Amino acid sequence: MVLPGPLVDGHWLAAHRHQVRIVDVRWYLDGRSGREAYLRGHVPGAVRLDIDTELSAPASRDAGRHPLPDPGDFAAALGSAGIAAGTPVVAYDDLGGSVAARLWWLLHVLGEPAAVLDGGIDAWPGELVPGSVDVEPVSREPRPWPGDRFVTAAELAAAQDAIVYDARTADRFAHGGPIDPRPGHIPGAHSAPWAANLGSDGRFRPPEELRERFAGAAGRPAIAYCGSGVTACHDLLALEVAGMHDTALYPGSWSQWGADESLPAETG
DSSP: OOSSSEEEHHHHHHGGGGGGGEOOOOOOOTSSOOHHHHHOOOOOEEEEEEEETSSOOOOOOBBSSSSSOOHHOOOOOOHTOOTTTOOOOOEEOOOTTTHHHHHHHHHHHHTOOOEEEGGGGGGGGGOOOOOOOOOOOOOOOOOOOOOGOOHHHHHHOOOOOOOOOOOOOOHHHHHHHHHHHSSSSSSSSSEOGGGGGOOOSSBBOOOHHHHHGGGGGTSEEEEEEEESSSHHHHHHHHHTTTTTOOOEEEETTHHHHOOOOTTTOOOO
C-alpha cells in the first residue's frame, strides 16, 4: 500500500481504511480528555495514541512540555497499537491537523509511511463508532531519532544558514501567553502560525500557496518550533506539502528555550 502523499482526504481513507492503520491523536490544551472524545466516537478501526504519554517523554523544565519520546518507548507504543514497521499510518485530530502532524513527523523522519487526514475527523464521510478497538500487539525494534531532523537549543542558537519558523499565534510570538515561560520568541525567528497553513475550509492550502507562504525556506534549511514541539510539526508538514524537504524540528521549543533565562528573547 502506497500513500498518495503526506495528506489524504476522507474519501481516499474510506476506500483504503483496511489497508492502513488509522490513529486518533486528539488532544486539548485546555485539559479536555482526548481519550474520552475517542471513546464517544472515532473513525471505524482507529486506534488511539496519546501526545502526553506515548508521543512525548515526560515534561520537565529543562526539556520542555513535550520532549521527544525515548526511541524504545515510541517503538513500544506503536507496537501496542498494532503498528508494525512499514505499516502505512493515517493520523487525525479535530484541530486542523495541529496534533496529528506530531505523529506524522515522528514516523516520517524514521522513513515510515505516514499521512494526516486533511480536514481531520470532520472529513470522514461515514459514521463514527464509539468504544475502543482491539488490536493484536506487534513487536518493533527501536530506532534512534535521526540527528539531522532535530536540533537542540545550542544547535539552534548556532545555526547560521537556516530560517526559523515559530508556529504559535502571532500574539504569542510577539508577547507570549499564559502557558509560555516568558514573553517573546527566539531571536531572528519568523512568525508562521500553524493555522495559516489552512484555507477557509479547514484543509491545507494548495502547494503553490504554501510555497509562497514559506518562500524564505527556498534553497535553505528550515527549522520549526512552537510552544512545546507539537504544532511546529504542522509547519513542517506544510513545508513538506510545499516540496521543501530540508527541515528540522526544535523539540524543546519555547517551553524549553523560554525557561532558560540565559538564552535571549525578542518581543514584538
